[in-house]
Amino acid sequence: MSARNLLLGLLALLVVAPALVGAYPLAVLILILHYAYLGIAWNVMMGFAGLLSLGHTLYVGLGAYVAAALYASFGLPALLGAIPAAIVATLAGLGIGALGFRFRVNGVYFALLTIAFAEFTRILFDHMGWTGGSSGFFLPVEHGQVSPVALRGPPILFYYVALAMAAGGFMLARSLMRTRLGYAWLAIREDPDSAAASGVDVFRARMAAVAVSSALTSLGGVFYAFYYNNMYPEQIFSMARSIEIILAPIIGGLGTLFGPVLGSFVLTLLGEGTTGLLEHLGLAAPGAKQVIYGVALLVIVTVQPAGLWPWLAKRLRIGRDG
Amino acid sequence: MAEPLLTASGLSKGFRGLKAVNGVSFSIGSGDILAMIGPNGAGKTTCFNLIAGAMLPDAGEVRLAGQPITGLRADQVCRAGIGRTFQLVKPFAGLSVLDNVTVGALNAVRHVAEAKERARAVLDLLDLGHKIGEPASALTLPDRKRLEVARALATGPKLLLLDEVMAGLRPTECDRLVEILAGLNRRDGLTILLIEHVMRAVMKLAQRILVLHHGEKIAEGVAEAVVRDPAVLDSYLGEEAP
Amino acid sequence: MTVYLDIVASGVLTGLVYGLMALGLSVIFGVVRVVNFAHGELTVAAMYMAWVLAGSLGVDPILTLPLIAAALFAVGYALQRHLVEPFIGRPEHEQFMLLLAVSIIMLNGLLLAFGPDARHVPVDYAYDSIELGPMLLDTVRVYAAAAAVALALGLYLFFRFTDLGTAIRACADNLLGAQVVGLDVRRLYALAFGLGCALVGASGTLMVLMRDATPILAVQLTLLAFIVVIIGGLGSMAGALVGGVLIGVSEALAGFVLMPSLKSLFSYGLLILVLLLRPEGLMGRRA
Numbered sequence: 001m002s003a004r005n006l007l008l009g010l011l012a013l014l015v016v017a018p019a020l021v022g023a024y025p026l027a028v029l030i031l032i033l034h035y036a037y038l039g040i041a042w043n044v045m046m047g048f049a050g051l052l053s054l055g056h057t058l059y060v061g062l063g064a065y066v067a068a069a070l071y072a073s074f075g076l077p078a079l080l081g082a083i084p085a086a087i088v089a090t091l092a093g094l095g096i097g098a099l100g101f102r103f104r105v106n107g108v109y110f111a112l113l114t115i116a117f118a119e120f121t122r123i124l125f126d127h128m129g130w131t132g133g134s135s136g137f138f139l140p141v142e143h144g145q146v147s148p149v150a151l152r153g154p155p156i157l158f159y160y161v162a163l164a165m166a167a168g169g170f171m172l173a174r175s176l177m178r179t180r181l182g183y184a185w186l187a188i189r190e191d192p193d194s195a196a197a198s199g200v201d202v203f204r205a206r207m208a209a210v211a212v213s214s215a216l217t218s219l220g221g222v223f224y225a226f227y228y229n230n231m232y233p234e235q236i237f238s239m240a241r242s243i244e245i246i247l248a249p250i251i252g253g254l255g256t257l258f259g260p261v262l263g264s265f266v267l268t269l270l271g272e273g274t275t276g277l278l279e280h281l282g283l284a285a286p287g288a289k290q291v292i293y294g295v296a297l298l299v300i301v302t303v304q305p306a307g308l309w310p311w312l313a314k315r316l317r318i319g320r321d322g
Numbered sequence: 323m324a325e326p327l328l329t330a331s332g333l334s335k336g337f338r339g340l341k342a343v344n345g346v347s348f349s350i351g352s353g354d355i356l357a358m359i360g361p362n363g364a365g366k367t368t369c370f371n372l373i374a375g376a377m378l379p380d381a382g383e384v385r386l387a388g389q390p391i392t393g394l395r396a397d398q399v400c401r402a403g404i405g406r407t408f409q410l411v412k413p414f415a416g417l418s419v420l421d422n423v424t425v426g427a428l429n430a431v432r433h434v435a436e437a438k439e440r441a442r443a444v445l446d447l448l449d450l451g452h453k454i455g456e457p458a459s460a461l462t463l464p465d466r467k468r469l470e471v472a473r474a475l476a477t478g479p480k481l482l483l484l485d486e487v488m489a490g491l492r493p494t495e496c497d498r499l500v501e502i503l504a505g506l507n508r509r510d511g512l513t514i515l516l517i518e519h520v521m522r523a524v525m526k527l528a529q530r531i532l533v534l535h536h537g538e539k540i541a542e543g544v545a546e547a548v549v550r551d552p553a554v555l556d557s558y559l560g561e562e563a564p
Numbered sequence: 565m566t567v568y569l570d571i572v573a574s575g576v577l578t579g580l581v582y583g584l585m586a587l588g589l590s591v592i593f594g595v596v597r598v599v600n601f602a603h604g605e606l607t608v609a610a611m612y613m614a615w616v617l618a619g620s621l622g623v624d625p626i627l628t629l630p631l632i633a634a635a636l637f638a639v640g641y642a643l644q645r646h647l648v649e650p651f652i653g654r655p656e657h658e659q660f661m662l663l664l665a666v667s668i669i670m671l672n673g674l675l676l677a678f679g680p681d682a683r684h685v686p687v688d689y690a691y692d693s694i695e696l697g698p699m700l701l702d703t704v705r706v707y708a709a710a711a712a713v714a715l716a717l718g719l720y721l722f723f724r725f726t727d728l729g730t731a732i733r734a735c736a737d738n739l740l741g742a743q744v745v746g747l748d749v750r751r752l753y754a755l756a757f758g759l760g761c762a763l764v765g766a767s768g769t770l771m772v773l774m775r776d777a778t779p780i781l782a783v784q785l786t787l788l789a790f791i792v793v794i795i796g797g798l799g800s801m802a803g804a805l806v807g808g809v810l811i812g813v814s815e816a817l818a819g820f821v822l823m824p825s826l827k828s829l830f831s832y833g834l835l836i837l838v839l840l841l842r843p844e845g846l847m848g849r850r851a
Contacts, residue, residue, distance in 0.1 A: 052657055103840040107656050108599045112790055113839050119787065120832040126825065180428050183437075187425045190414035197374065197408070199400035199429030199477050239783050243668065250661060287675030287779070294668030301661045302647075305654075 003313075007258075014163055018156050026159055032268045033162035034223065039248040039260025040169040041216035046246075047255030048177070048185040049209030050192075051097075052111040055118030057241040059089040059214045062121075063221025064231050065131055068139050071226075077150035082222045086215045092117075093214025097207050115239065122237035136232040139225065151226035158227050165223065166261065169216060174257050181208055189255070217245075247293055251300045253307025262309045267293060325388055327352040327513050328481055333372050333382035335365075342368040344537040345382070350481070353511040355503075357518055357528035357545070361558050364534040366517045367409055370483050373515075374406045375399035386481065400429055405479030407470040409486050409517075413458040419445065420454040422469055423476045430478030437476075444476045448502060464491050468499065475506070481513045488520040500526050521559075525549075533558065569699050571816045577705035579812020581770050583805035584712040585785065586792035587719065588763035590804045592640075593793070595736040595756035598648055598659050602667035604786030606761055608674060610636055610768025611777035615683045624687055625769045626711060633765040640761025644754040652753075667786070675779040682776035690773075708770040715766055716805055719759075723801075732756050784828070791835045810834075 014033075018026055038060070045051050066088050067081035096117055100110050126134040146153040151161065176182050184205040187195035192202050225231060235241065252263025271289045278285050304311050326349035335343045343365040350356045358366050371377040373384050375396040384392045391402055400406075405426070414422050423441035424434070431437050445451050448468045453461065458469060467487050474482060484503075488496045500523050506512040507527075518524045524531065524545070531548040533541040535557045541548050548554055585607055592600045600606075613632045614625040621628075647666070651659045692703040723729040734742045735752050743749055775781065788811065796807025811831055819827035 052660070099840055105839055108660060109794075109839055111660070112794070113836065115787065116832045116835045116839070120829060120836070123826060123829045123832070127823075178434060180432070180434060180437075183421070183425050183428055183434065186417055186421065187414055190416055191412050193376070193396070194408070194412035194414065195425065196396035197376070197400060197406055197412075198426040198473055199397050200425065201395075201397050239787075243664070285676055286680060287672035290672035291669055291676065294665050294672060297661065297668065298665035301658060301665055302650075305658050305661075 003258075006316075011167060018159055023155065026155055028268060028272055030155065030159050030162050030227070032264050033159075033166040034220065034227075035244070035248050035268065036261040036264035037162070037166045037169050037223075038217060038220045038245045039252065039264055040166070040173055040257075041213055041220060042245050043249045043255065043260050044173060044176075044216065045209050045213035047249065047259075048173075048182070048189060049206050050189040051100075051206065051209065052107070053114045053213070054111045054239075054242055054246070055114035055116070056213075056217060056245050057237055057239075058114070058118040058121055059093060059217035060221035060224060060241065060245070061118075061125070061231070061233070061236040062089045062092055063218025064225035064236055065125070065137065065221075066218075067222040068137055068225040068231065069131060071150070072137075072139060077147065078222055078226045079149045079151070082219055085222050086218045089218030089221070090211050090215045093210045094207060097210035101203055101206065115242070118237055118242060119239070122233050125233035125237060134233060136230055139229040141229055151223070158223075161223065165219065170257060170261065172216075176212070177257070181205060185209060247297060249307075251296055251308060253309035256307065256309050258313075259307050259309040262312065263307070266308065267296065270296060326350055327354075327387055328373070328515070329383075329385045330369070330373065331383045331385075333369060333384070334380045335368055335372055335377060336380055341537050343372065343379075346534065346537070346539050347382075348532050348539065348542060350513055350515055352480075352513055353507065354530065355507055355514045355516070355528045357516050357524045357531045358534060359518060359521075359524060359531060359558065360534035360540075363536075365537040366534055367485055368537075369534070370406060370485055370515075370517065373399075374404055374483060400477055400479075403478075403480035404483060405474035405477045405481070406483035407467075407474050407485050407487055411463075411466045411470045413461070413466055413469055413473075415457070415459040417458060418454065419450060419456050419458055419461070419469060422458050423472045426473035426476035427478075430476065441472075441476055444472045447475075447506075448472045449498070464495050467491065471499070479512070481515065484514065484516040484518075486517055486519060488518055488523045491520075493522070496520060496523055497526075499523075503527060521549075566698050568817075568820075570701070571820050572813055573696075573699045573701055574705060575813035575816030576809050577701065577709035577812070578774060578816065579809035580709040580712040580805065581767055581774065581808070582788060582792055582812055583796075583808025584715060584770070585764060585767035586789045586796065586804040586808050587716060587801060588760040588767065589789045589793050590760075590796075590798065590801060591719075591763065592757055592760035593798060595732055595760075596644065596648070596652075596753050598651075598757075599656075599663065600760070601660060601663040601786060602670055603764065603789045604782035604784065605667045605670035605674070606636060606639070606764045607768040607771065607785045607789075608777060608779065608782040609639075609670060610765040611772040611775075611781075612674060612678055612683065613765075614769045614772045615685050615777055618685045625685055625772055626707060629711065629766055629769045632769050633762040636765030636768075637758040637762035639758075640764075641754045641758035643761070644757035645750070648757065649750060649753065667782070671779050671782045674782070678777075678779070680779060682778045684776045685772050687773060704773045708773050711770055712767065715763065716801070719763070720801060728755070732759075788831070791831050795834060795838045 017029060042053065042056050045053050063085040066085040067078055070076040070081040070084065071078065096114060100113055105113055125131060131137045148157060184200045187198065187200050188202055188205055196202050248263035248267055249260040251267060252261065253259025270292055274289045274292050278288055300307065329349040331347045333343055333346045334341065346369060360366055372379045375394050375398060378393055383390060386402055386404065391399055414425065420438065420441055423445055424437045427437035427440040431440055442454065445454055448471060450465060450468055450472060461469060471487055487499065491499065503514060504527060507514060528545050530543060531545045532539060533548060533554050540557065541551045541554045549559060589600055589603050592598060610632050613635065614628055617623055617628045618625055647662065651662055689703045694701045694703050694706050723733055731747050732752050732755060734747060735749055739749065792807040792811050793804055795810060796803030814830050815827040818830040
C-alpha cells in the first residue's frame with residue numbers, strides 16, 4: 001500500500017464525513033483537524049529544525065487576538081485579518097528566535113525562553129484593557145450570517161476550513177521538505193556543525209523554520225478566534241495549551257509529516273472516549289482526560305520514542321512518506 | 323609563479339594557556355597536493371579547523387585565491403570554495419546516502435533535482451553508487467569515510483581538506499581512494515591538503531609535505547626530502563621511514 | 565518607608581523557601597543532569613501531603629516535614645531508578661518529554677484526587693507577627709525561612725563532610741572518573757534524585773504554610789524553580805538560595821508597587837534577561 005493512496009483515501013473520507021456523521025462527531029473532527037494543523041505547524045520548528053518550543057501557544061494567541069480585534073473594530077473579514085495576524089506572530093517568533101541564536105541559547109534553555117515569553121504575554125494581555133483583559137475578548141456574532149471569507153457560518157463551514165488547513169499545512173510541509181531549505185533543515189537536525197561545513201547557513205535556515213512555524217501557528221489562532229468567538233488570556237496563552245499542541249506531534253511522530261495527524265486522531269479520540277465513558281458512569285473527574293494523555297506520552301517516550309506513525313508505517317509496509 | 327591558492331600566515335590558536343598552533347605559515351599552489359603530518363596532538367586538526375572556519379584563530383591570516391577568509395563562518399568558507407572532512411566522521415546519520423551528499427551538492431547548484439544528479443555522480447565516483455538508498459547510519463566505517471569525502475566533493479570545492487581519511491581502511495581500499503583523489507587532482511586540478519598518518523598514502527599522493535610538532539612547523543618541502551629530514555625522523559617517523 | 569522594609573523582609577523569607585525548592589532542582593540537575601520538569605508537581609504533592617496530615621492528625625506541617633521529606637525521597641529514588649535511568653544516555657529532548665509526561669500525570673492526578681479548590685492549612689500562629697527592630701515579620705514566614713536555612717546548611721554539611729556526599733559530588737564533577745574509581749553511579753544518581761526530591765518535599769511542607777495548595781500552582785512553581793536556579797546559577801547551592809531571595813524580594817516589591825497580578829511579569833522578564841545575557845547565572849559555572 002503506498003502512502004499516497006492512503007492519504008488520498010483518508011482525504012476522500014474526510015471530505016464526505018459531514019454527510020455521514022452527526023453534530024457531535026463533526027465537532028470532534030473539527031478539533032482533531034485543528035490540532036493536527038497546529039501539530040504540523042509546531043513540527044516545522046521542532047521536527048525539522050530541531051528547536052524545542054514550549055511556548056508555542058503564544059502564536060495561537062497573537063493570531064487570535066489580532067484577527068479578532070481587527071474584525072471587531074473594523075469589520076475586517078478573517079481571511080484578510082489573517083495577514084496582519086500572521087505578520088505579528090512571525091515578527092514575535094523571529095524576535096525570540098534571533099535572541100535565542102544571538103545569545104546562543106540552546107536546547108532546554110531555549111524551551112524555557114519560549115515559555116517565559118508566552119507567560120509574559122499572558123500576563124500582559126491579562127492587563128490589557130482594550131482587548132478585554134482577563135475577562136476575555138468576544139467576537140460579535142450575527143445570526144444567520146454565512147461568509148467563508150469572514151469565517152462566519154454553521155459548523156460545517158468551519159469543518160471544511162479546518163480540513164483545508166490541515167491538508168494544506170500537510171502539503172506545504174511536504175513540499176518544503178523537498179526544497180533546498182528542507183534539505184538544510186534535515187541536515188541541521190542531524191548535525192549542525194557538519195551542515196555548516198557543507199555550506200548550510202544554519203542561522204538563516206533556522207530562522208526560516210521559526211518564521212514558517214509561527215506564521216502557520218498564528219493562522220490556527222485565527223481559526224480558533226472565529227470558531228469559538230471568545231478568548232481568554234488565561235487559556236489561550238497558557239502553558240497547558242502549549243503542551244496540548246505538542247502532544248499530538250510527539251505521540252504521532254516527531255519530524256514526520258503524517259505524525260501530527262495520526263497523533264491528533266489518537267489523542268482526541270482517547271480524550272473524548274475517556275470523557276464519554278466517565279459521563280456514562282456518572283462520574284465527574286476533572287483531569288482524567290489529561291492523565292490519560294500523560295500516560296500516552298509516557299508510553300510513547302519509553303517504548304516508541306520515534307512515535308506511532310513510524311511504527312504503524314512499518315507494520316502496514318507503507319513507503320517512505322515522512 | 324602563479325599566486326598560491328591557499329596561504330596561511332602566522333596562524334595561532336591556544337586553549338586555556340596551551341598553544342595548539344603556534345605561528346604556522348604555509349601556502350599551497352593551485353593543483354598541488356600538500357600533506358600535513360606529525361604526531362598526535364601536533365595541531366594538525368586545529369589548523370584545519372582554523373582554515374575551515376570551525377574555530378577563530380587567536381592570530382594569523384588565511385587567504386583563499388588572494389581573498390582573506392580568516393574569521394568567516396564554516397558555511398561561508400565552504401561557499402568560498404573549501405570542502406572538508408572530519409577526523410571523526412560526522413554523517414547525517416538519519417538521512418540516506420544520497421541525501422547526505424545532496425546537502426553538499428546544494429552548495430554548488432541551485433535546484434534539488436540538479437543537486438541529486440550531481441550527488442549521484444560523485445557517489446559513483448567514490449564507489450558508493452550502489453548504496454545511495456541506504457541510511458548513512460547503516461554504512462561501515464570505510465564507507466562512511468568515503469561518504470564524507472563524497473559530500474565534501476559535492477560542494478564543488480577548489481580546495482579539499484581531508485582529515486585522516488585513510489585511517490581504518492584496508493590497503494586495497496586505501497589504494498583505491500588514493501587513485502580516485504589522484505585522478506581528481508590530475509583531471510580537474512583539485513587542490514588537496516590532507517592530514518595523514520598512513521605514509522603509504524602520503525607518499526603516493528603528496529608532492530610536498532609539511533610537518534607539525536607541538537603546534538609548530540618543523541619541516542616543509544618536497545616529500546622525499548622531508549621524510550629523510552633528521553628532525554622529522556626524530557619527532558615523528560622514527561627509524562621506519564618509507 | 566518602613567512598609568518597604570517589611571515587604572523586602574517578607575520577600576527574603578519567602579524567597580528562602582523558594583530557594584530551598586530550587587536547591588532540590590539544582591541537586592538533581594547538577595548531579596544527574598536531567599531537567600526535572602515535574603519539579604512543581606512534586607512540590608505541590610508535598611503540599612497536599614502536609615494538608616492531609618495536618619487535617620487528619622492535627623499536626624503542624626513543620627513537624628510532619630521529616631516524614632514528607634522521607635516520602636518524597638522514596639518517590640525520587642524510585643523515579644530515578646526505574647523511570648529516568650534508562651534515559652540517561654538518550655537525547656535531551658526525550659528525557660525532557662519523559663519528565664513532561666510525569667508532570668502531566670502528577671498534576672492531573674492531584675486534580676483528580678483533590679479537586680481544583682484551594683486547600684488551606686490553618687496553624688495557630690497564622691496571624692502572629694514577630695518584631696525585629698523596625699520590621700514586622702509574619703511568624704509563619706520566619707519559621708519557614710528558618711527551617712529552609714537549617715536544611716540548606718544541613719545539605720551543605722552533607723556534601724562537604726560526609727563520604728556519601730563527597731561521592732555524589734564526584735559523580736557530578738566527573739562521571740567517568742567516578743565510575744573508574746568504582747563508585748556505584750546508578751545508586752548515587754538515585755540517591756541524588758531522592759535527595760533533591762526530599763528537599764522539594766521539605767519546601768512544599770513549608771510552602772503550604774504560606775500559600776494554599778492547588779494543582780495549577782504546580783506549573784507556576786516549576787517555572788519559579790527554573791527561574792531561581794537559572795538566575796542563581798546552575799550547580800551553585802548558594803546561588804539557589806540567593807536566586808530565591810532575589811525572586812522573593814522582586815515579587816514582593818512588584819506586587820506592592822505595581823499590582824499583585826503583575827508580580828510574575830518581573831520574574832519572567834528577569835529570566836529572559838538572564839537566559840540571554842548570563843545563562844550561567846549569578847553564581848554558577850557553565851552547565
